[in-house]
Amino acid sequence: MVGGPRILVVDDEPHIVQVLSLKLEPAGFDVLEAGDAEQAFSLAQRFGPDLIIADYVMPEADGLELCRWLRSDPALATIPVLILTGMPLILPEPAQLCQQVVDVLTKPFSPRELLLRVQSLLNQSAHASQAS
Numbered sequence: 001m002v003g004g005p006r007i008l009v010v011d012d013e014p015h016i017v018q019v020l021s022l023k024l025e026p027a028g029f030d031v032l033e034a035g036d037a038e039q040a041f042s043l044a045q046r047f048g049p050d051l052i053i054a055d056y057v058m059p060e061a062d063g064l065e066l067c068r069w070l071r072s073d074p075a076l077a078t079i080p081v082l083i084l085t086g087m088p089l090i091l092p093e094p095a096q097l098c099q100q101v102v103d104v105l106t107k108p109f110s111p112r113e114l115l116l117r118v119q120s121l122l123n124q125s126a127h128a129s130q131a132s
Contacts, residue, residue: 004028005122008049010040010066011084012058016107020053023111024118037061041069043078051121053105056085067101080125083118084109 007029009020014035021031032047034040036058044052052070054063061069063083070076080102104116104120 004030005050006030006032006047007034007118008034008040008043008047008052010034010037010058010063011055011057012036016055017115023114027115027118029118037063037066037069040066044070044079045073048075049079050125051118052079052081053118054081054083056083056087056104064101067118080121084120085086 005028007022007024010015011020012019012035017033017035021033022030032043032049034043038083040052040054043049051091052066053114054066056063057112063081067081070079070081083104084107085104086107102124103117104115
């Protein structure tokens with residue numbers, strides 16, 4: 001943990017989690033890792049991340065189910081979620097997915113695009129919380 005904004009990365013494919021961590025940590029982000037939605041929800045409750053990057057398709061509970069769990073907890077209801085997916089044509093607009101889904105990133109993605117999206121989402125979240 002490096003002390004920057006805290007990002008929770010959730011994917012059932014360990015290599016995706018590793019790639020994301022290897023890109024985010026050197027950029028100054030504090031990365032938490034989870035292999036499924038249940039573990040992610042538990043980590044979110046414990047650490048209150050600034051942003052969650054979650055795979056759309058996971059066994060047991062998918063990224064949208066994780067969003068529903070987050071929304072049901074007032075302490076977690078406003079955490080923004082970036083959904084990763086390999087199926088862009090199946091997903092509706094982000095606003096229709098779940099209240100917290102603020103963006104969708106299609107796999108494969110470039111590390112540069114990932115970092116740009118993450119920074120943009122964190123900036124938007126910071127401005128929104130300052131406006132409240």
